Every structure is written in structure tokens, then in C-alpha cells.
Amino acid sequence: MYETVIGLEVHLALSTNSKMFCSCPAESQKNEANTASCPVCLGLPGSLPTINEHAVEKGIMFSLALDCQVPKRTQFHRKHYYYPDQPKNYQISQYDHPVGEHGKLSLSNGRQIGITRCHLEEDAGRLVHPSYVDYSLVDVNRAGTALIEMVTEPEIESSDEAREFLRKIRAIAQALGISDANPEEGKMRADVNISLRKAGEELGTKVEIKNLNSFKSVQRSIEFEIKRQTRILEDGGKIRQDTMGWDDGGQKTYLMRTKEGEADYSYMPEPDLPPLIISQEQIKQIKAKTPELPDSKLARYLELKIKEQDAKQIAIDLHISKFFDEVSTSYSGNSQTIANWLTGDIAGYLNNNQLKIQETKLSPQNLRKLLELIDSKTISGKVAKDILEDVINGHDPAKLVEERALGQISDNSAIIAIAQKVIDDNPELVERVRANPKAINALLGLVMRESKGKANPELVRKTLQDILA
């Protein structure tokens, strides 16, 4: 059997207002082609780049969150290759003085994955290929937007670990607010380096899979490559150091280029941008405004005695965790109750409707009110579930209860009357309950139905027991 050795390169689009080296708007991919351009990002003769300080700050914040060392001096380099979507035919990137180095990230199985480096760079534009013509078109709206690239050590051992790693990176980026980290919108892309070896042997020859734009394709392509490479090695063959693409339709990797076809990037220090000096003061300031990271949230939730599975699910999602925290600060009941609703019925609703919590009108105040209505026994859990959809759609649960007269019946005489009627109408059931007291739930259900869910279930149970005793 072979061990799998995986290293990841992850590109995140930084959420800055302007591009990395000019003042053009960064969020313009959906705009008309070539509307977000200026002499700098078009690479016009004589234009010069200037560094977007917000991008550098976000790069430093991300690096610190991954436990990287941030150097005193960071520098940009030019990486040369000719391609029509890259107006200057070089990309301004970082080489031997990146913004962060030597970091780490822990997985849930306790293994630590080393982060080799984090570096800032500019993105390329986009080529458009219209049908039935002999030309392609260039759209430079994306050219020059800010990216951070993160590279891991070859320490990931399985497709599951790779997927978890990416989920954690996304959660961290979102928690920090440095990137939307949304693969569907191209805000997060990954390259996979993968090789196999026998236990205890040197690293095998690696294959690189480029431009994976979903977590699923990362996972599937790794699984495919493990099978492909295993087959070759078992037949006594050798792995060639190739660059592969992923065919999502055919669910297989394909050859993009061999090592011989690889570009010599001729890295050169960017003479138009003097090295940046990063002061301890600046690092202190960035640390001070760094939002809480998912792992710290998780620890906090576990301390609140929330079930681990729920705590993880909440902590990894920026918006759900924010929502949880807001409910939690004003709600005096059990934290697990909030967790139950968020990971249960609310998560179910969001999932069924393909929504995210921040896209709904559900407010923390209204969820808190709903929980308090249950706690005060004003409504039953069932009623609460019935009105949840309306609450998610922005209705105030207290008003709903009032308008629809959903208040729970806690009046003894009313409940006794309903219970007596149900007992009278169902002699066979009564017989069964007398034989087996556990069957009382059937009677209880009928009373609840009769009361349209408004009866206080504990009171109903007690009343039934009293009458039948």
C-alpha cells in the first residue's frame, strides 16, 4: 500500500475596494467588459504600480491567523510569462520575501499542517472565446485585483484532510473578512500537488492538478490521482512530473503540460516598488483588530457545554456563529437550545430553500423571543416550529402568537374538559393505557390535536394521569 502526500496551493481573492496596484474598483467582474481599467492595470507605457495598503494589511492579518512569521521587510517580484490576459506579460507577485512564512493549521484529527508561505499578488484578466469566430477577446476588469496565495508543506495525507483543510481556510478567511472565499464565484481556487510513496521512503514524484474551483473537485481529483498513480506504480511504472487539469464532466484528471513545457518565470525584484517595512507597531495594530477565529469560537462554545458536533457546525460559519453569539448574549436560557434550533430546524429550512442565514430576515431578537415564548410556556415547541418559517421571514413571534391566538392553554379547567372528552371518545385507547401506561402518549397527542397544539403538554400528561388513576 502507498501513503498519499499532498500539498495545497490556495488562492483567495482579497476583498478590497480597489485593485492591488491601482485605484480601479476590484469588484467589477460582472460589469461590462473593460470598464474597470486605467493606464496602470492596462499596463500602458509609463504607468507605475502603487501598493494597496489595505491588501497588505489583509495579507498580514491572514498570515498571522495561520501562525506565520511576518517578516520585517516584504518585497514584490515580477513573474514573467506571456499570455494575452496579462497586459504587462508579467505578474507582480512575491518571491523570496513573502508577507508570511512558516505557519501551521490544525485539523480535527489533531494533525498539524505546515504553512510554507503566504504571498500577495495580482490576478490576471479573463479571455472570452466567442463561438464561430477566429479571435478571442480580453476583459481586463479582473486584471490587477488582489490575491493572496497560501502554500502548504506536503503534509496532507488524504482527500478528507484536504477538504477539511480548505473548509478551515475558508472559515478563517471569512471570519477575518479578508476574502469572501467563495469557490463558486472564483474567490477561492486551489492547486493540488500529490505524490505516493511506500511508508518510510523518500517523497515520490509529484503531479500538480491546477485550478480546482470547488472543494468537491479537490476531493475527487485527489481520489482519482491516488488510483491512477497506484495503478502505474503497481505495474512497475514511473510517475512523470506533469501538470494536470480536472475534467469535471468526465470526473478525471487530464494532462495539461509536461515538465519540459514549464515556463521559466525569470523572477526579478520589482524595481517600481521599494520593499515594504513592516513595523512591530503595525503588527500590533493588526492583531488588535483581528476578529475572533473559528477555533477560538469552537473552544468558547464547548465551554458553554454545546455538543461538539453542533459547536463545530456553528463555529465554522461566520454568519451562523455571529447569529448564535448575538442570541446568546441576550438569552438567559440554555445555550444548547439555541444550538438545537440553529443546527436543526433553521439549518433544515435554509438547506431546503438554498439560503444562507444572512440572506433571510431572521433576526437574533426574534429567535430569542421565540425561545422565550417556549420557556415561559406561552407556546409549545410544536407551535414554535409551526411559526418558524414566518419568523425566518421577518415576523415578530410575540405578535404572531397574539394575532393568531396561539398562546398555550395552561388553564386547568379547560384542559380537564378536553382531556375528559378525549377519554370519553376513545374507550379502546383508554383500555390500552391502563394495560401499558407508556401508551399514554397516544391520548396526549389527541388532546394536543384537539387544543390545536396550544395545551401545555406537561399539564395535559398530568391531567390524563389524574383522571385515569
Add this chain to the structure above:
Amino acid sequence: MTAHEIVSKIKSKKLSAEELISQALKKAKIVQEKYNAFITIDDKAINKAKELDTKISNGEELGLLAGVPVVVKDNICSKDLRTTAGSKILETFIPPYNATVVERLEAAGAIVIAKANMDEFGMGSSNENSAYGIAKNPWDSSRVPGGSSGGSAIAVATGVVPFALGTDTGGSVRQPASFTGTIGFKPTYGQLSRFGVVAYASSLDQVGVIARSSQDLALAMEAMSSHDKNDSTSIKNTNLEFLKSVASKKDLTSIKIGLIKELCNEGNSDDVLGILQETQKQLEGLGASVETVSLENVRYGIASYYLVAPAEASSNLARYDGMIYSNRVGENSEGQIDIMMKTRGELFGPEVRKRILMGSYALSAGYYDAFYGKALKVRKLIANDFARAFESYDFLMTPTTPSVAYKIGEKTDDPLAMYLDDIDTVLANLVGIPAISLPMGQSKDNLPIGIQFFAPALKDETLLQLSNIIEQNSTNFAPIVKI
């Protein structure tokens, strides 16, 4: 007329801007006919002159350079006015923006009348590498005017304009000034913004000024030099006061000048050595002490320069591929790679192609440390030599070039000899310090000879003071060449 005289006549309404600019344009056309000094002459300049006259009659406040006609080297972007950098590949490029230096000159009231001929992308020392024809030296039209800012030097030497902008990557302002009997000034790296200057070698490129008067030079520097946020290498907070300081000293009492031993020897022509000696006497006569000083690493200057400059050029010129804005050779059906290769192969001249090849080689994987990396180390060593020398001397001096302007075609078959002519000038670019070439005399054949002075970084003002003192104590300093 000097720029000072023009501004005073315009302000006192003795002369209208329209008259003045139309005369300058007329003269530019004559000079163009004889010496091919320009790539584009802008007749629209007349409209700007008329606008200025309206301002004057409205009593509006006027800038430092009101009505002064200027010539700008054709690698400095001028809004709505073609900017070719001397190359076919940019034959149709009309910048949508002004270089910061042009913006500032115009804001001060100067009017750009023409874009000057030059060696393609600044690569050359003779103006023979222009895609728009060879320019000729007005002192002797069978000789080169120097380069790469040859056209700018001709425009000033012939009196079309009082000053012109050039760029100086390895001597491209100082050497043509030396060949045409004008003053050529290269400021400290970062003193003038490079924004809008078509890049040749970014870490060496610097805008410079060619003039006939030290005070005009100060006027131009005053108008252009202050921090530019669009250029990250632009110096912050220098606040030099060129105009105030240029004439503040009368002599060179207690000034110490070092003559760089390695560059003042038999490598120079007798004419040049003769003028060097006369200059030394003149300086001493003005109160300075002149001594010989050794800077042992300057002999590696050319080797270092001809690695650093082509390497950066190969990167800077990568963008000219016919894809987005430059001219294109080839059909769509041939595909992007073929179009890029044809465009670059056919539209770049031979010297540019040669330097791109040398530079790409120097930067390629496995060779970086041996070439570019080592060149950067040598650069540091030379800078250390200068720093040490400046502990003892206010200025260092050398000839600007080892010989006078040579015949057109004389050195085109011997590129190494041509490169070696830059031996004195490249040092200022490698170290990033200011340097000036002053017209100190003439050869037996009546060709001008320039002497070069270096000052420490940021001491730009002192070079202008030195220039002014020498100018005030000379006769026929930087004369207008009769055409």
C-alpha cells in the same frame, strides 16, 4: 532667449504667447529639416498659447513657466499627443494621460511644442537607433548628436527652446549635452517622477533636463520636483529650493573636488584631457581644491550596467506584444503566440532585440545569481566607493565622455566600443546620485566637450550652484548653434 527672459516678457505683455510659440514652431520645423530632431511637432501648441494669452488679458495668475516653449523626449507620455519612444511598435500610441513631469510643466504654464527624436526606448548613445531616422549634430551634421536624448539636445543647442526634457538611464541626458555644448542634468534617482515615462530600466531611469542656462535649469527643476504619489520610488519630503539656491554662491571657496583617477587617464582623447586640465585650473581659480581620488570599482561599472539595464528592459518591454494597445503584425488566425512573436520580431529594432535577448538570458533560471544577482552586488560596491569618496569631497569629476561626437556610422559596427563610451556616465545611474555635464570647452575641430560632476544623493541643488558659478565666470557658455 532664456526661460527667465521669456516669462518676464510674457508677464509684462511685451510678447504674446502666440507670437512666441509660433516662432518656436517655425524654428522647430527648420531644425527638423536639417537635423531630424523631432518625431512629432505639435501645431496644436498654438491653441494652448492662445489660451494662455486669454488668461493674461484676463489678469489671471501665471505660473513659473508662463509661455515657455519646451521640447519633451518622445518616451515621456503627453496626453493626446503621440508618444513613440522612438519605436515602430508604438507608432500609433496616443497616451490618454500626461507623465507627471509634463503635467507639472504645463501646470506652470510651459507649452510642449514637439516630441524629440531618440534612440528606440532609450537604447543607444548616438540617436542612430531611432525608428524615425538618424538625428544629426548641429555643430557638424556629419556627426551624431549623442543619445539617447539626441533630439532634446539638438532642440536646446539650436535655440528652439530654452530647455528640454530627456531621460537618463546610463548617460542619455549628459552625453548628448556634452556632444552639443549644452548643460545636461540627471537628478538624484526619485527626484523627478517616472510616472508616464516609458520604462527602459526602471531602477536606473531618471528624467533629466538639458538647458543652456543654470538658472533655467533651476526653474525647470523647481516646477517639476516634488513627491508624486503615483511613483512609489519618488522621494518624499526633499523640499529642495532650486530657484532660491541656484545663485546663492559666488565662488567655490572651501569646496573640495575629487578627480576620479580611473576615469581621467589615457582612455580619453587628448582634446578631452586638455579640457579636463583647463577645467581643473578654472575650478582652482574659483577657490576650489582639486585632488585625484581612486574609486577602484568604477571599472566594473559598464559590466554591471549592461547586465542590469538589459535585464530590466527585457521585463519592461514584455508588454509590447500587439495584444492590447501596440501595433500588431499577423492575422488572427495565426494565434496569439505567432502574433506576439511576429509583432516583437518585426517592430522592435535590432538594438532593442539584442538587449531583450541579453536581459532575458541574464534573468533566466540558473543564471540569475551569476549575472543579474552579481551585477547588483557590483552596483553596491560602486555605491560604497562613492559614499567613501563623498566623505572627503563635495563633488567628484570626470569627463562626460572619453571623446567628442563621432561620425554617423563610425561605431555602429562595434557595439562594444559604443557601450564603452558610457563608462563615465553610467556610474551616476548605478549609484542613484545626481550628476551634471557642463560644456567646458571645444576640441581642435571646434566640437564641444563636456565635463561631468557628481554630487551625493539629494544634493541636487549644489550641482546647479556649481554650474551657475562656472557659467557666470565663463564667456560664451553653452552658446546657441547658428543654423
